[in-house]
Amino acid sequence: MSESFVVLMAAFLAVAAITVGGIVYGASQSRDLEGWLIHSRLMGPILVWFLLGTEIYTAFTFQGLAGFAYANGSAVFYNVALNDVAYAIGFLVLPAIWLIGKRFGYVTQADFLAGRYRSRNLGIFVALTSALIMIAYIDLNIEGLGAVVQVIGKGAFNQTGADLVGFLVLALAVLLGGIRGNAWQAVVKDILMFIAVVVIFFTIPLHYFGSFGNFYHNLATHASQYLVLPGKAKKLGPLWLITTVALTAMGQWMWPQWFGVAYTAKSPKTLKLEAIFMPFYQLVKVMMITVGFAAVLIFAGTKVNGNNVVMLLALRTFPEWFLILFTIAAVFAAIVPAGPIIMTSASLLAKNVYAALVPNTSERTVYRLTKWLVFPLTLLAFGLAAAAPALIVVVLLVAYDFISQLFPAVVIGGLFWRRATKEGATAGILVGWVVSGALLLTKHDPFLGVNAGLWGLLANVLVFVAVSLATPAVDRGYLEDFLRTAFPQPKAMAVAAEQQVEG
C-alpha cells in the first residue's frame, strides 16, 4: 500500500469520525431556527473565541498565506493587519448589532438590514447577493482540499481532479454532518491546526537552515525583495497595503457568517472580550507567513504552485506518522469552517429569499431547502475553482472587494446615520460593485496604487449619501427606538430622549 494512499485514507477516515461526532452531538441540541443558526445566543467567551477562530482561520490561513508570501512577499502582511483592525471595529459594532438582534429577534444580516431600513426587498437583495459572494469562500476551501489531494497523491490527480475530490469530500461532510456546524468540532480543529502550525513553523527553519537567525540571514541575502514593500510584487506597495487593510477591515464583519457570530454570543460583554483576545490568533498567521518565506529559499529555481507549498514542505520534511496528522489538520482546516459557511449561504437563500418571497413557509421547509441547497452551492464553488484557478488569497481579495460594499449600509446607516434610506443603501451597493467589478475586469487592481475595492467603496459612499438625502427617510419614531437599542443610555437620559421624540 503506497504512502500516499495511507495518508489520504487516514485523513478522510478522521473526517468521517468527526462528522459522526458532530451528528451525535447535534442530536442533543435544539432544532429550532435560532438554535442551529446562532446557537440560541448562549455562547460564552471561550466558545465564541473558538467559533470565530474556526471560521476566520481556515484553509486560507493554513495554506493560502504561505502561498501568497511565497508568490508576493511582504504584501501578505496585509492579512495580519486586516483582522486586528476588524477586531477593533467589532468592539463597538458587534455588541450594538447583538442588542438590536436580541430585541427584534434577528438571526441574519439580511434580517438586520430589512429591519433597519423597513424594507423586505432590501433584505432579499442582500441575502441573495451575499450568499453568492460567499461561494468564493467555499471555493477557496475546495482549492485548499484540492492542494492536499494533489500533493499527497503525488501527481495521481491533476488540479481539476484534485479539486473535484475536494468538492466531493466537502459536500458529503456537510450533507451528512447535518444542519449545524458546532463549536466543539471547532475546538478539535483548532487544537489540531495549532499543533500542525507550531510544528511546521519550528521544524522548517531549523531543519533546512539550522537556526532562525541563519534562515533570516539567508532570506535577507538571497531574497531581500520579499522583505520590503513594494518588493517581489511591484504593484503591491505601501499605498496598496494601507488601502487594502482599510477595505478588508471594514469588510470582515460584512461576511454573513461572521456577522452572525455577533448573534451567537450570550452578552455584549462576550463580544468585547473577543475583540481583546482574538488578535493573539494572528500569531498563527505570522508563523505560516514565515513558512512561506522559507519556501522561497527551499524551492528556489523550481516552479511551484503557491497553494501547494505548505503540503509540499510537509511531504518533503515529515515522517509518515506526522504527515498523517498534518494532513488531517489540513483537511479539517478546510472542512470544519466551510460547513458553517455553506450552511449560512444556504440558509440565507432559504430563509431570507425563498421564505420572504413565499408567504407562510414553515420552518421545516426552510430546514429542508437549506439542506438541499448545500450540494448546488458547493458545486457552483467547484465550478468557480475549475474555471478560474487562482491563488487562495487572490480569490479572497476579490471577494472582499464585493462584500465590503455592504459596510455603508450596515454600519454607517445601520447604526449611526439616521437619514440613510433603503434607496441610498441599494444604489450605493450597486455602484460599489460596478466600479470594483469594472476595475477588476479591466485589470486595474490596484488602480493608482489603491485597492480597486476601495475605489468602489468611495463611489458607494458618495451615491449612498446623495440618494439617501434625495429620498424619504425612515419613520423617525421607529428609528429612534431602533438606534436607542444599539446604544442604550442611562435611564434618566433614555426617558428624556423618549419624551423629546414623543414631543
Add this chain to the structure above:
Amino acid sequence: MRAAIWGWLLTVFLVYFLYVGASTLWFNYVSPFILGMPPIVFWFTLVPIVAPGILALLYWYDRRVNPQWEKEGSWDV
C-alpha cells in the same frame, strides 16, 4: 455614549496606524535586523501582541464611561 464612541474611534485608528502607518514609515527595510528578525517581520509579530493591551485599555475605559452597555438586555436600563 459619545465618549465611548470617540474612545473606540481613536482605538481603531491607533491599531490601523500601528499596522499600516508605522510599518511602512519605520520598518520597511531589510537590515539591520531587530531582535534577530527582519524589521517588517519583527513589527508584524509585535503588534498582534500589543493590540490586545490597547483593546483592554479601551474595554476598561468603556466600562467607566458606559457601564449600562455591559448588562445583558440593557435597552431597558
